[in-house]
Amino acid sequence: MKAPIGWLKDFTDIDVSPKELADAMTLSGSKVEEIISTDITGVYVGKILTVDEHPDSDHLHILKVDFGRDEIGHEVQIVCGAPNVEVGMLCPIAAVGAHLPEIDIKKGKIRGVESFGMCCSADELGSIGAGKPGADVYGLWDLRLLDPVPAVGTDIRDLFNLDDLVTIDFEITSNRPDCFSIEGLGREAAVTLGHPFKAVAPVLKQEGSLNTASVAKVDIEAPDLCYRYCARTVEDVVIGPSPAWMAERLAAAGMRPINNIVDITNYVCLELGQPMHAFDLDYLKNNHIIVRTAKDGEVTKTLDGNDHTLNSSNLVIADEEKVCAIAGVMGGENSEVLETTKTILFESATFNGVSVRKTAIANGLRTEASSRYEKGLDAENALRALNRACELVELLGCGKVSKGLIDVYPTKKEVKTIPFRPQKINSFIGIDASEEFMLDILGQLECKVENGIITPPTFRPDLESEADISEEIARFFGYNNIPATLLNSSATTLGGRTREQALTEKIKDTLVSCGFFEAITYSFESPSDMDLMRVAEDSPLRNQVKISNPLGDDTSVMRTTMLPSMLRIAARNSNRGVPAAKVFEVAYVYIPDADPANLPEERKTLCGFSYDNTVSDSKEIFYDIKGTIEELCAILGIRSVSFEPLTDDPTFHPGRTASLIINGKKCGKFGVVFPETADNFDAPEKAVFFEIECNALTNAAKTERVYKQLPKYPGIARDIAVMVDKSVPVGEIIKTCKSAGGKLLKEVEFFDVYEDNKLGADMKSVAVSLMFRDDNKTLTDADIKDSYEKILDRLAKNYNAKLR
DSSP states (O other): OEEEHHHHTTTSOOOSOHHHHHHHHHHTTOOEEEEEOOOOEEEEEEEEEEEEEOTTOSSOEEEEEEOSBTTTBSSEEEEEOOTTOOTTOEEEEEEEEEEOSSOBOOOEEETTEEEOEEEOOSGGGTTTTTTOTTTTSSSSOOGGGSSSOOOTTOBHHHHTTGGGGOEEEEOOOTTOGGGSSHHHHHHHHHHHHTOOOOOOOOOOOOOOSSBHHHHOEEEESOTTTEEEEEEEEEESOOOOOOOHHHHHHHHHTTOOOOOHHHHHHHHHHHHHSOOOEEEEGGGSGGGEEEEEEOOTTOEEEBTTSOEEEOOTTSEEEEOSSSEEEETTTEEBGGGOOOTTOOOEEEEEEEEOHHHHHHHHHHTTOOOHHHHHHTTOOOGGGHHHHHHHHHHHHHHHTSOEEOBSOEEEOOOOOOOOOEEOOHHHHHHHHTOOOOHHHHHHHHHHTTOEEETTEEEOOTTOTTOOSHHHHHHHHHHHHOGGGSOOOOOOGGGOOOOOOOHHHHHHHHHHHHHHHTTOEEOOOOSEEOTTHHHHTTOOTTOGGGOOOBOSSOSSGGGOEEOSOSHHHHHHHHHHHHHTTOOEEEEEEEEEEEEOOSSTTSOOEEEEEEEEEEEETTOSOTHHHHHHHHHHHHHHHHHTTOOOEEEEEOOOOTTEEEEEEEEEEETTEEEEEEEEEOHHHHHHHTOOTTOEEEEEEHHHHHHHOOOOOOOOOOOSSOOEEEEEEEEEETTSOHHHHHHHHHHHSOTTEEEEEEEEEEOOTTTOTTEEEEEEEEEEOOSSSOOOHHHHHHHHHHHHHHHHHHHOOEEO
16 A cells, blocks of 8 residues: 555654654554655756757757756756757756656767756656646646746755655555555554544535435445445536646556546545545436346446456446446446536445455456455445545536435444453553553544443454454554563473474475575466376376466466476576576475365475586486485485386486385386477476475484494405396396395495497496495305305396396
């Protein structure tokens, strides 16, 4: 919520700087996101003394200007290309060293002629020209059109009170609909600074000849969705631009000025937090407003020019034959206020917030109005907002307000009450505030306290219990003033991570130590990602949890695999010139339950990738990832780890992918993605990806370490190289060696694979190192002969292996 400081000053005295106000408001509970200032310095009202043509240009002029300031000069040369420049014109002129929103002014040469400043258009000064005479002209801003005409030498900051246009952007929580208004923030500022608060209190003249109740009629057919509907008519409407002060405030608050009537409704929406709408009364059939639910299939065209097909759950504002607006969302084109409009009907209503939100989402419309209605507005504010809009009509002279009004109020909310117990509030917060202080704060917040009972104001739906009242006292007492105290023994607990949390952190730490960076990605994705990954139509991965109210199709399902997220990160880094990267994430995938009524399984998963665009082959990266997985398992104390080829996953390359097996169960995979998969995501083709179930790692992990004495006796090492068919995995050879080697074989380590046409087109040589050792004696060749020969026999029998 953007609040210009000049607007806040309408509600309370602000005698501190914007920074001090922002800090104080943040500490009292209204968090400030940003301070937005109109950053213009060194710009003054200047007078053009002479205009000469540039000798080397057909559109540039050489000017002599008077800055009206002795320190700058009274006859300064400036080169200017504006088409409307003329002698005697007053315009904004930036001196050398001036700062504008888009540029800093320096001395320069333009086509060989020195220039000592810049004459400015309104656009070059940002939003300060909104609604002011002459600001919309192409070329220099002629300040002679202002009333009164400014004096030469006047600082632009002083001329347009730019300090009041400093805007504070607040982050408002959804439970504080009152603070989605300048008045609500002004009330917070008043209590924070300890100054009186001045609420809006409209006063109407009602000089029109008509009576609203006689010329218009309102019926509410859905009182459960429309709690209150107020209306007034305005006659002799004159459509035109808004005055500068209103346009300035709207622009500073983030709204574009349109015309006086539309700007009045937007102004009231920002000032009081109550959305409004204006109908052209001549386009309402029999001047009859009917608040009802739409008919299934009913179509209406809104002010944005789009057609919307409605259903019976959508609340609409209609006349006797058509829909004129989608209630709380957007008005209809068929009753729009135009330049020819002479009589309007102002609407100020309160609708059910849930209904407005669902209707807005269903129709793809999110507006200033809907964002406020969905948070729950105060029905008691509707009439005051209507009167404020009509007061502004009279103030701007753009119409005559008719006598009387229509106020249909079928559904009033129950008044809440809360016990007032100062001692309990002090105990709850841990302070020693006086009862008088609490009553003063509650009074400033417009809470009524009588006979020990608090009645919150209707605009504070968040005040429901004594805890809420305690929070109000605490934030104005000052969180920094609450004394620090230790918890008593009964409330003290010893914190710590669970076994799973500790192991998850160890997994992350290990990967970081291996050169990986941790990422965080969204849990929702597009269903089309399955096609991009070439996932089979009958794959369980396609059974995804659908989000009922997605932000868009790209985020409409919960992920069943994290690979699309990693593929996109790899693509983004590679395409932005990062030559090599290692990234991982530990997060959840969501597996639907067989019963749709049950929540999906949230399965913690480790996923990541490594690529290096400087290497010619992915083989090196593949074995680096394999080594990382082996290191991770070793750190976790997992001993039963093996790998086997994976050839039936269409996402991955069938000859460059392996499954991870822990304790005999497949729990992950890693490998090079299929070229088409990489192309679909624009990812590097030599990238190696991995995805592992975290539960398999944590369940198999051994956190306890047992000391093992170093061997007393030396071992005997034997290196063997056997020729086998290329289809035989190295892992199977290692497994066979271990099973055939007996108790004396302590280690088997692969160290080389060799291929050559001399060996045979389908053959390869695999070399492994065998380490034999006995814990009780020094072995001899005779001791290991049987084990050695059994290994060779088993390899020959299982794989037709031949010793080289």
